[in-house]
Amino acid sequence: MEWQPSQRLPDEAVKEIDGSFARLRLPLAKVERLFTGTRWAEGPVWFGDARCLIWSDVPGNCMLRWDEETGAVSAYRKPSGYANGNTRDRQGRLVTCEHGGRRVSRTELDGRVVTLADSFERKKLNSPNDVVCKSDGSIWFTDPSFGILGWYEGAKAEPELPTHVYRWDGELAVVAESINQPNGLAFSPDESILYIVESRSVPRKILAYDVVERKTLRNRRVLIDAGPQGTPDGFRLDTQGNLWCGWGMGAEGLDGVHVFNPEGKLIGRIDLPERCANLCFGGLHRNRLFMAASTSLYALYVNAQGVPYF
Secondary structure: OOOOOOOOOOOOOEEEOOHHHHHHOOOOOOOEEEEEOOOOEEEEEEEOOOOEEEEEEOOOOEEEEEEOOOOOEEEEEOOOOOEEEEEEOOOOOEEEEEOOOOEEEEEOOOOOEEEEEOEEOOEEOOOOOOEEEOOOOOEEEEOOOHHHOOOOOOOOOOOOOOOOEEEEOOOEEEEEOOOOOEEEEEEOOOOOEEEEEEOOOOOOEEEEEEEEOOOEEEEEEEEEEOOOOOOOOOEEEEOOOOEEEEEOOOOOOOOEEEEEOOOOOEEEEEEOOOOOOEEEEEOOOOOEEEEEEOOEEEEEEOOOOEOOOO
């Protein structure tokens, strides 16, 4: 059936699991579908200075641009190198994970696209997936093998490296290893904790690490056990430390966004008709949640602000 927005307010798709979620929802806001037509939507990133959102269609081998003023969607980059996750660095430049080039690239302010990292110890990276930038300018990214497992999200190839998490600051270093296919990652608001999705553990988990001396990870622990049917993917944090996580398993109540408090307790849910791979905060006040969900892009105003990029 064709999806239709809620005809009533508050939107029944925005569900309160714990009473603490009530302050994060806006009773007069409802889920909107901004675009549909991608094969697998990923990596949304907000450009406030241009009033637009850029996101990836990984198997479509393109990146799309949604204009806030007109609502128009246009091709931003095609081919995109099978781009996946995106973020902005502290100078406002676009940083992208590319399956095709097996690299992390940066789009300079003059439009040039340069390679930041495509190998480690003379071995090719697998298929960089998601990326965040720390306040010191360093870039942190996950490197699972999803993009080289077949011919849909990149080109099939044999992995040359384990599935690590890396930090780049001009040189590349492994910051976390022995993670079974690391996926989404994000820092806590004060950058004292890095959260990482372990997407092929059974059950899937969101791990937490203490950030020591700004560039080292210690004290690995499980913050969220996703359970037998949980599928966390990409996520972002609000300024209060809540985790807004893309989620999906093709069943009612499992497709959309799950919201956890800093202690890892599920407090709210945004039900979507499709699995949500990734999300970001944007809009004038960083309180509009943009959700890249399979074939579509959705948005919802919330009573929370995302941690600013820069």
